[in-house]
Amino acid sequence: MSGLSVRNLWKAYPSAESKDDVLVALEDVSLEVREGEFVCVLGPSGCGKSTLLRIAAGLEKPSLGTVETPSRPSVVFQEHGVFPWLTVAENIAYPLRLRRVPRAQRAARVAELLDLVGLTEFASYYPAQISGGMRQRTSVARALADDGSVLLMDEPFGALDEQTRVVLQQELLRIWEQTSKAVLFITHSVDEALTLADRVVVMSHRPGRIIAEVEIPFGRPRDIIALRRDPRYGEITYQLWNLLERDDAARDDDEEVAA
Amino acid sequence: MTTVDTRVTSDRDQITAQLEDAVRAERGSVWIRRLGPYTPVFLLVVWEVLSRLGVLDARFFPPPTAIVETFIELLVSGRLITDALMTLSRIAVGFVLGAIPGLLLGLLLGSVRSVRLLLEPVFSSLLPIPKVAIYPLLLLIFGLGETSKYVIVAIGVFFYLFFNTMSGVMQTPPLFDDVARANGASRIQRRFTVSLPYALPSIFTGIKLATGGAFVIIAASEFVGAQSGLGYMIWSSWSTFAVSKMYVGIVTISALGYGATALEGLLERRLVPWVKY
Numbered sequence: 001m002s003g004l005s006v007r008n009l010w011k012a013y014p015s016a017e018s019k020d021d022v023l024v025a026l027e028d029v030s031l032e033v034r035e036g037e038f039v040c041v042l043g044p045s046g047c048g049k050s051t052l053l054r055i056a057a058g059l060e061k062p063s064l065g066t067v068e069t070p071s072r073p074s075v076v077f078q079e080h081g082v083f084p085w086l087t088v089a090e091n092i093a094y095p096l097r098l099r100r101v102p103r104a105q106r107a108a109r110v111a112e113l114l115d116l117v118g119l120t121e122f123a124s125y126y127p128a129q130i131s132g133g134m135r136q137r138t139s140v141a142r143a144l145a146d147d148g149s150v151l152l153m154d155e156p157f158g159a160l161d162e163q164t165r166v167v168l169q170q171e172l173l174r175i176w177e178q179t180s181k182a183v184l185f186i187t188h189s190v191d192e193a194l195t196l197a198d199r200v201v202v203m204s205h206r207p208g209r210i211i212a213e214v215e216i217p218f219g220r221p222r223d224i225i226a227l228r229r230d231p232r233y234g235e236i237t238y239q240l241w242n243l244l245e246r247d248d249a250a251r252d253d254d255e256e257v258a259a
Numbered sequence: 260m261t262t263v264d265t266r267v268t269s270d271r272d273q274i275t276a277q278l279e280d281a282v283r284a285e286r287g288s289v290w291i292r293r294l295g296p297y298t299p300v301f302l303l304v305v306w307e308v309l310s311r312l313g314v315l316d317a318r319f320f321p322p323p324t325a326i327v328e329t330f331i332e333l334l335v336s337g338r339l340i341t342d343a344l345m346t347l348s349r350i351a352v353g354f355v356l357g358a359i360p361g362l363l364l365g366l367l368l369g370s371v372r373s374v375r376l377l378l379e380p381v382f383s384s385l386l387p388i389p390k391v392a393i394y395p396l397l398l399l400i401f402g403l404g405e406t407s408k409y410v411i412v413a414i415g416v417f418f419y420l421f422f423n424t425m426s427g428v429m430q431t432p433p434l435f436d437d438v439a440r441a442n443g444a445s446r447i448q449r450r451f452t453v454s455l456p457y458a459l460p461s462i463f464t465g466i467k468l469a470t471g472g473a474f475v476i477i478a479a480s481e482f483v484g485a486q487s488g489l490g491y492m493i494w495s496s497w498s499t500f501a502v503s504k505m506y507v508g509i510v511t512i513s514a515l516g517y518g519a520t521a522l523e524g525l526l527e528r529r530l531v532p533w534v535k536y
């Protein structure tokens with residue numbers, strides 16, 4: 001059973017400028033995430049990363065191409081994705097409640113997940129009463145409660161301060177390493193991509209195309225702090241930045257031609 | 260060294276004193292703040308004196324003590340309680356009959372664009388009709404019994420709940436709907452687990468406005484179409500020139516309305532606990 005398979009995916013939106021025109025957000029994107037694999041999609045802002053994730057999550061339809069998953073994926077959204085009217089525990093229980101999981105079973109599972117993400121003490125707090133980091137832990141725990149075999153994450157730590165982000169990255173790896181989930185993790189941060197991923201998929205500026213796939217050689221389990229002393233860390237950082245910059249330069253040329 | 264220290268300290272004391280003065284000046288006079296809560300009592304005393312001296316016409320403004328006397332009489336005879344309960348039960352039944360469809364339709368129109376485009380003009384055009392203006396028609400249809408009162412209150416309440424629920428639902432950030440869909444929520448489940456809780460604060464605003472509206476409507480309806488209730492009590496006092504009794508009716512209605520709104524406030528704090536954070 002494969003994880004996630006995206007084949008020749010295109011997505012266009014109606015253009016805001018002219019009625020006859022369309023805005024191409026994704027151009028012929030193909031990628032594969034195998035069971036138990038952690039793949040990061042790295043690309044500049046506006047290149048269509050969220051669009052890719054929303055299509056993979058079934059929230060939007062592809063214009064062309066296909067997306068296949070063995071079952072409905074679970075999603076961790078960018079910030080503000082937890083319901084402000086539910087407590088931490090209720091947010092985590094949400095997918096179980098939708099499926100009408102019996103109360104006792106639900107409570108037991110939520111307790112496990114609260115423990116896993118270190119929020120047991122905050123079970124009955126509302127999102128407005130906890131920090132941004134805790135809200136994203138809640139979000140992760142909710143996706144784990146939903147328990148799809150594919151986990152989609154859209155810059156879940158993007159709004160956090162650097163220290164909190166590193167702590168959550170390490171925890172995410174610890175939790176994921178105990179599962180066999182296929183993860184598609186979206187980020188605009190070079191550092192985050194190579195810290196987390198088995199493989200980094202680099203996207204170009206809009207229209208988003210895949211310009212490279214980079215294998216990350218670090219093993220598992222990973223210590224993401226110790227990683228930073230590894231000589232390959234600097235090497236891969238340089239390589240990824242180079243890919244992004246070359247794309248940037250190409251775009252500038254295009255614009256000059258257009259002008 | 261020591262001299263410098265002293266200077267700094269004395270400066271500090273002086274500045275602290277100045278700061279205290281400044282803060283006090285901003286808060287306003289202590290006297291005025293202490294007196295605030297007693298001004299209504301003071302006005303009642305003035306009213307009493309002026310009425311007894313004949314400066315105020317006691318036929319229209321009987322002294323408050325006379326009103327209290329009438330209040331006690333009506334209370335002891337049981338008349339006041341009967342009328343108040345009558346009015347309250349009409350409001351309660353009418354409220355439920357109007358609030359539930361208002362809430363459900365608000366939820367539907369707020370979340371389904373096509374239905375909204377089709378039906379909203381109907382409700383918007385019915386909204387400005389003064390509800391008491393259709394009371395004669397309701398009396399024709401339902402007769403002088405209780406049903407006509409329930410229906411007029413229900414119609415009034417319906418609009419408050421409907422429009423407040425709809426606007427609350429329409430403001431729901433699309434992200435929350437996405438989260439629900441991504442977790443496998445069906446359409447119906449999304450309405451009740453996302454739109455409804457998101458709109459709850461706005462729904463409670465509707466409930467409070469509807470309560471005020473319901474008292475106005477029921478009082479007006481009881482003026483003409485009833486033989487009981489606080490509205491009837493006020494109206495019949497007018498025709499018999501029992502002005503004190505009229506005041507008792509007015510004060511009782513306002514007290515009941517105030518009590519109802521306070522109860523709703525308590526309910527709101529229980530049902531919408533996340534808003535206070």
Ligand SMILES: Nc1ncnc2c1ncn2[C@@H]1O[C@H](COP(=O)(O)OP(=O)(O)O)[C@@H](O)[C@H]1O
Binds near residue numbers: 014025043044051
């Ligand atoms: N619903 C939409 N309607 C029109 N254009 C959209 C819509 N969603 C995204 N886009 C456009 O598609 C492009 C990619 O957006 P997005 O996927 O959010 O980028 P990213 O997540 O990489 O920053 C952007 O130019 C954006 O304006």
Ligand SMILES: [Mg+2]
Binds near residue numbers: 051
């Ligand atoms: Mg995005």
